[in-house]
Amino acid sequence: MKLPDPSSLSRAAAAIAWNRRDFLRNAVGLGASGALLGFSPLRAAALPLKHKAVVVTFGGGARDEETFAPEGQENIPNLLRTLFPQSTLYTQVVNHGILGHYVATASLATGVYETFDNFAAVAPRDPTVFEYFRKDLHRPADDTWVVAPSNGFNRIGESDNRRYGEGMGAGVILPKNLLKAAMPTRGLGNYDHLLRDNYEDPFYTPALAGNEVELQQLDNILKLSVDDFTQHALTLSSPDELSVYIARQLMRRLAPSLLWITLHDIDIAHSGTYSLYVDGIRRSDRLCAEIWKTIQAEPEYAGRTTMFILPDFGRDSDMDAGGNGFQHHRTGDALSRTTWMMVLGPGVRPGVVIDRPVDSLDLVPTLGSLLRFSTPLAQGKPLTEVL
Amino acid sequence: MQPAQLSAQSFASYPPQARALAIRNLSLIQQLPLVFAALLLREMGAYDSRFPAERRTIDDQFLFLQSLSPATRDQLLHGFSTLSLPPDLASLDWISRPQPFIDGLTAHLWATHQHDAFRAAAEQYGEAWHQAKPEPAPSMPRLGIVVLGKDVRAADWPLFRKLRPHGVYFPQVDPAGGWQAIRDAVAARAAKNAGAFEHWYIDGDMTEPIAGADLASVGYGDLKPVRAAILRRMQTVIGSGKGGPEALRTLMAETTPADLGLPAGDKDDVLSRFKISVLAEGSGTQIFSTTFVQWTAREALRRAQPCTLLLRYAPRQRQLPMNELLSGVTDHNQPDPEGSLIDADMGAFYTWINQQRLTGAGQSAFLVWSEEHNQAVAIGPTLPKATAAANSITMKQLLAQVT
Numbered sequence: 001m002k003l004p005d006p007s008s009l010s011r012a013a014a015a016i017a018w019n020r021r022d023f024l025r026n027a028v029g030l031g032a033s034g035a036l037l038g039f040s041p042l043r044a045a046a047l048p049l050k051h052k053a054v055v056v057t058f059g060g061g062a063r064d065e066e067t068f069a070p071e072g073q074e075n076i077p078n079l080l081r082t083l084f085p086q087s088t089l090y091t092q093v094v095n096h097g098i099l100g101h102y103v104a105t106a107s108l109a110t111g112v113y114e115t116f117d118n119f120a121a122v123a124p125r126d127p128t129v130f131e132y133f134r135k136d137l138h139r140p141a142d143d144t145w146v147v148a149p150s151n152g153f154n155r156i157g158e159s160d161n162r163r164y165g166e167g168m169g170a171g172v173i174l175p176k177n178l179l180k181a182a183m184p185t186r187g188l189g190n191y192d193h194l195l196r197d198n199y200e201d202p203f204y205t206p207a208l209a210g211n212e213v214e215l216q217q218l219d220n221i222l223k224l225s226v227d228d229f230t231q232h233a234l235t236l237s238s239p240d241e242l243s244v245y246i247a248r249q250l251m252r253r254l255a256p257s258l259l260w261i262t263l264h265d266i267d268i269a270h271s272g273t274y275s276l277y278v279d280g281i282r283r284s285d286r287l288c289a290e291i292w293k294t295i296q297a298e299p300e301y302a303g304r305t306t307m308f309i310l311p312d313f314g315r316d317s318d319m320d321a322g323g324n325g326f327q328h329h330r331t332g333d334a335l336s337r338t339t340w341m342m343v344l345g346p347g348v349r350p351g352v353v354i355d356r357p358v359d360s361l362d363l364v365p366t367l368g369s370l371l372r373f374s375t376p377l378a379q380g381k382p383l384t385e386v387l
Numbered sequence: 388m389q390p391a392q393l394s395a396q397s398f399a400s401y402p403p404q405a406r407a408l409a410i411r412n413l414s415l416i417q418q419l420p421l422v423f424a425a426l427l428l429r430e431m432g433a434y435d436s437r438f439p440a441e442r443r444t445i446d447d448q449f450l451f452l453q454s455l456s457p458a459t460r461d462q463l464l465h466g467f468s469t470l471s472l473p474p475d476l477a478s479l480d481w482i483s484r485p486q487p488f489i490d491g492l493t494a495h496l497w498a499t500h501q502h503d504a505f506r507a508a509a510e511q512y513g514e515a516w517h518q519a520k521p522e523p524a525p526s527m528p529r530l531g532i533v534v535l536g537k538d539v540r541a542a543d544w545p546l547f548r549k550l551r552p553h554g555v556y557f558p559q560v561d562p563a564g565g566w567q568a569i570r571d572a573v574a575a576r577a578a579k580n581a582g583a584f585e586h587w588y589i590d591g592d593m594t595e596p597i598a599g600a601d602l603a604s605v606g607y608g609d610l611k612p613v614r615a616a617i618l619r620r621m622q623t624v625i626g627s628g629k630g631g632p633e634a635l636r637t638l639m640a641e642t643t644p645a646d647l648g649l650p651a652g653d654k655d656d657v658l659s660r661f662k663i664s665v666l667a668e669g670s671g672t673q674i675f676s677t678t679f680v681q682w683t684a685r686e687a688l689r690r691a692q693p694c695t696l697l698l699r700y701a702p703r704q705r706q707l708p709m710n711e712l713l714s715g716v717t718d719h720n721q722p723d724p725e726g727s728l729i730d731a732d733m734g735a736f737y738t739w740i741n742q743q744r745l746t747g748a749g750q751s752a753f754l755v756w757s758e759e760h761n762q763a764v765a766i767g768p769t770l771p772k773a774t775a776a777a778n779s780i781t782m783k784q785l786l787a788q789v790t
Contacts, residue, residue: 071548098497115498183713237708268706271671272678275729276706318737321744322506324685325737327670332502 020068020091020340020353051346052305053367054295055260056288057108059101059150060267061311061339062281063326068340075281078289079342083309087344088352088386095313095337095360099329102152104312104360105262109156111364111378123155123165126377129364130170131158133258136373142221144170144258147247149239153262161377170260171221173250175242178218179233182226222249237283240265244287248294255300258371263287269315272327292344306345306370306386308363314339343386354385390424391417393482400483405434412449418457420467421477422492422505423512429485436660438584440692447520454519463515466508470501486640522746527580527694528768529751530790531742532569533735534699536591540759541725547764549736550755554766556775557785562761565782569697569756572786574600576695584657584691589683591676591701603658603691605683607676607701610662614673616647617666639667661686676703677727681734688741698738700731728757739766752789756782765789 066072073080097107100118107114110126130144146157154177158169218224236242240263247261263284269277288309295301316323317335329336341363361380368375369382388397393416398409408431409416416424430437431445452460461468476495481488496502547556577586577600587603588594594606620642624635644651644659651659665686671678677700684698702722735755742751752767767789 096500100497113500117494117498179713234710234713236710239709242709271675272669272682273671273675273703273706273726273730274733275723275726278729318740324682326733332506 019064020089050257050304051371052255052257052301053259053371054291054301054305054307055258055363055367056291056307056309057105057260057262058266058284058311059105059262059264060269060280061314061329061336062266062284063315063317063335066278066281066326075278076285078285079309082289083292083342083344084351086348086350087342088348088350088354090341090343090354090358090383092355092357093310093339093341093360093362094357095339097360099313099332099336101150101264101267101312102156105153106156108310108312108360108363109260110159111361111375111380113361113379121152121155122160124159125161127159127161127164128157128169129367129375129378130258130260131161131164131168132364132368132375132378133371133373134168134170135164137371139257141167141171142254143256144260145250145254145256146170146172146260146262147243147250148172148174148262149176149243149264150174150262170258173221173246175246176239178229178246179242182218182230183233221253222246223253224249238265240280240283240287244290247291251294251298251301255298258367261291269326270328272324274326277326303346306343306348308341308343308367310341310360310363311339313337313360343383348386352385354383358383388480388482389477390419390421393417397482401432402435405431408434408445408449412453415449415452418460419452420464420470421472421481422470423464423467425481425485425488425492428482429489432483432485433660436657438657438661438691439582440584441690443523448516451516451520463512464508466504466511470496470505470508471499484637484641486637490636522692525692525694525745525747526582526585527576528790529694529696529742529745529747530576531696531738531751531753532573532698533731533738533753533755534566534569534697535728535731535735535755535757535759536566536699536701537758538702538722538724539700539727539731539757541728544725544728544732546728546732546757546760546762547735547755549733550739550753550764550766551775552773553739554753554764554772554774555770555788557763557765557780558761558775559779560756560761560763560785561779561781562758563781565756565758568782568786570595570597570600572790573597573602573695573697577601580694582694585693586695587684587687587691587693588697588699589680589687590699591680591703592699602697603687603693605658605662605665605687607679610666613647613649613662614666617642617663618673620646636668639663642667661690674704675730676701677730677734678703681730681737684734684738685741688738688745692745696738696742698734700727700734702727703730728759754785754789756785 064072067076095104097104097113098115098118103114103116103118106124109128110124111129112126114124114126116122116125133139133144146153148156154172154174157172159165218226218229232245233242236245243261243263247259250256250259265283266277266280268280292307295305295307313329314336315326315329316331317333318325320331320333323331359380361378362383363380364378365375365380366383366386369387393413395410395413398406401409419427427448434442434445455463473495476488476491479488479491496505573586573588574597581601584603586600588597590606590608592606593608594604620638621635624638642663644656644663647663649659649662665679665683666672669678669682672682680698680700684696687693687696702724703726705721705723739753742753750768754763754765756763763785765785765788770788
């Protein structure tokens with residue numbers, strides 16, 4: 001009887017990473033130099049104290065064949081041509097946790113694989129990176145924010161951990177919630193499904209509770225009148241565009257040192273419409289470039305900000321009979337668990353490709369090392385290539 | 388309850404054929420690991436309303452498991468036995484209401500990082516079973532036909548990019564009489580080799596009659612009232628503020644044809660329950676006709692294993708951008724021809740993959756045709772791969788090449 005091969009996942013993940021390296025080499029013409037050759041680690045020690053970090057995650061991963069593979073490169077011109085030449089790219093970021101967007105993003109933010117019900121409105125069990133940052137560096141509440149298009153993310157700013165927890169985390173802004181509050185008279189019948197955020201089960205929305213920003217904070221925090229906000233929302237084509245608009249407002253008004261933005265449009269893939277999934281990838285690609293452009297344009301951020309871009313995980317392979325290709329991430333196969341991370345900013349070596357396997361959990365200790373705070377309960381390891 | 392505690396009375400709520408099957412295999416079921424037994428019973432509980440191919444699969448599994456010595460069986464199912472389960476899960480009524488147990492099991496396996504172990508155990512079992520009891524060859528070589536129908540079009544989308552490497556690309560198909568020729572070909576196959584659920588026709592709009600053919604027909608347009616009824620039932624759960632996706636899935640799994648006004652009784656009941664499962668379990672099938680066609684085809688191939696499958700895509704409704712939704716000036720019913728073409732192109736590729744997963748793949752044929760763009764790809768055992776035809780061709784000629 002044939003026994004299952006425990007190393008099959010890691011072999012498959014490595015193959016995916018090498019494919020990404022080849023795709024990049026062909027697409028961009030860079031040498032994809034060896035990760036450690038001539039590398040001087042721990043540049044973070046030389047960074048100014050006012051260093052900032054912006055993390056952009058995709059809730060709803062994108063597969064290689066729609067992104068880095070030759071047939072997919074047309075969908076990511078900005079990532080490929082503009083951002084990659086300035087970045088260090090990890091090609092093999094493996095998520096060993098639950099492949100649900102809220103629980104996976106919470107795991108990214110705690111550095112521990114959280115195990116709560118993905119669809120429940122609960123706080124992470126373990127301290128978040130926002131709590132570590134604020135407690136260790138004695139930072140005020142308005143120095144770290146999360147912008148999330150998904151109402152289900154409203155508890156992601158702080159954990160239930162007794163040593164950290166309430167009052168120690170990040171403010172969470174849910175743009176769609178602001179939209180609902182700002183436009184109550186428009187009749188939810190027209191756009192209630194837009195306000196729902198769970199494409200996988202589009203008829204279910206968790207009840208809101210927790211640290212969300214109330215409507216009056218449009219004025220207090222974002223310095224936006226309801227009219228201005230409403231008028232601008234009417235010019236935008238998707239919730240992710242609204243999120244980036246809100247993030248820009250935050251950067252201009254409060255200039256938080258640690259800003260976390262989750263994009264979610266790609267997850268329309270759960271509806272089974274390939275064209276809308278690809279549209280979501282193209283939009284995310286454009287929005288990542290816009291965020292980076294904003295970072296370069298804002299005096300508080302320019303020259304002192306590291307940006308991390310990573311999908312929370314991948315999506316199912318076409319060839320796994322247990323799934324339905326791009327539509328879901330249910331099989332737990334290598335393609336659905338393996339993704340990538342792009343890091344840009346001062347001290348980051350441009351155009352470098354790192355093929356070694358790293359873990360999704362490595363993000364929190366990396367942020368800690370970069371911004372100089374400790375992450376004692378996080379389980380990952382700092383990614384020395386970008387420090 | 389543990390499997391060893393089961394008795395004939397445990398299956399009192401099962402329909403007649405499922406109950407008889409369970410009682411015939413009671414001593415075997417009593418020896419199975421809990422997780423495996425629950426999964427098997429979930430399949431078996433609906434035995435009376437399953438497709439012939441599915442019944443054969445369930446029968447074969449019992450025959451296979453009965454053929455093993457207890458030691459060999461235990462070894463084969465060891466991966467299931469070693470999964471740790473919380474006590475409250477085992478206390479659920481997994482015999483009469485398996486869905487809540489399966490939903491709870493799924494969440495638990497993910498939460499405790501046992502998902503990969505479960506997957507490995509399932510693959511190991513599946514491999515051994517199929518080796519011992521190979522699926523039979525189809526009664527005739529399979530044929531899949533996918534039509535990207537009227538108004539499914541885009542200005543500059545490179546059609547059939549993923550399928551062209553596997554067959555012959557025809558850039559000039561004469562559209563005259565094409566749809567009729569396809570229906571005639573399907574009808575001829577159904578007449579030649581009649582059999583329940585051997586021949587299927589799935590449409591993204593209303594189904595059209597195919598004269599003289601005994602087909603399992605499913606149309607997105609035909610199911611409009613059923614889709615509305617399902618959405619209403621989903622809203623009931625959401626409006627209650629209790630339960631999440633698991634509660635929704637359980638509700639849908641327990642929905643009967645009568646609940647939705649679908650025909651019941653023998654063959655009608657089997658197809659009606661299939662339609663419910665497509666709409667209740669398929670994500671996006673209630674909203675987008677392109678998703679409906681692709682997912683229905685996937686499920687028909689996986690479950691009924693037909694010899695003939697005809698799909699026709701129609702334009703799906705447009706996904707309105709946020710600004711249009713907010714301004715409220717447009718409605719949801721506008722079609723999206725370009726998006727529909729891209730969806731259907733990918734759907735055709737997935738249908739071919741799913742057909743190739745079935746027995747007789749080496750003899751199977753596949754044809755995809757864009758009615759608007761007059762292009763096609765034909766794949767078959769006698770056709771070369773990755774080639775393009777130079778001349779114009781009629782649909783009758785094309786069908787003759789494929790079959």
